[in-house]
Amino acid sequence: MERNEAIEIIKEHLPEKRFIHTLGVMETAIQLAKTYHCDEKQAELAAIFHDYAKYRPAEEMKQIIIKEGMPKELLAFNTEIWHGPVGAVLIKNEIGIDDEDILNAIRYHTTGRPGMTTLEKVIFLADYIEPGRSFPGVEEVRELAKTDLDGAVFRSLQNTIIFLAKKGFAIYKDTFDTYNSFLLKGG
Ligand code: DGI
Ligand code: FE
Ligand code: FE
């Protein structure tokens, strides 16, 4: 699928602010794909669709999680972590993308997972550092991202875990497992 067609589709599914975020993720992901030698077209498509399910009603996402046999414990967590796994299913069924690396990059873009592919890391990181993001620590991760993909992904996870813990939110197992995986066996 060409970039313009994908952009026309995603535009219908996102409010203006999230659409602008998506274009930022796309530009950043293409840049990271160049730096770290992964397929730019895969990075482009995964980025365009990464937040596809973000505005689906929670009830619809819940039904998909149950029907697809996804981990039941997902349902106990904040709905914020549902749109990645649900998005991967919807994009396959509604858009017809069946490239598993693209679908996994979308599936794991919020939490990461141990053993992420380069494409998965690129999307995870692009989502965190795109030009529209302005939270504390993002500039340091942008610098790291120029030379150290794993270091930058690790730092993003570290920041996210600290942020969630300070707020007193539950932290999903995949987030911790991914964080640990970089420390225990180099990502
Ligand atoms: O969809 P975006 O806002 O572009 O970004 P995202 O999909 O990376 O993250 C969505 C939210 O999910 C963000 O506020 C942080 C939160 N999050 C990430 N990991 C976890 C989490 N929330 C909980 N409760 N647990 C996690 O492990
Ligand atoms: Fe997201
Ligand atoms: Fe993210």
Ligand code: FE
């Ligand atoms: Fe996003």
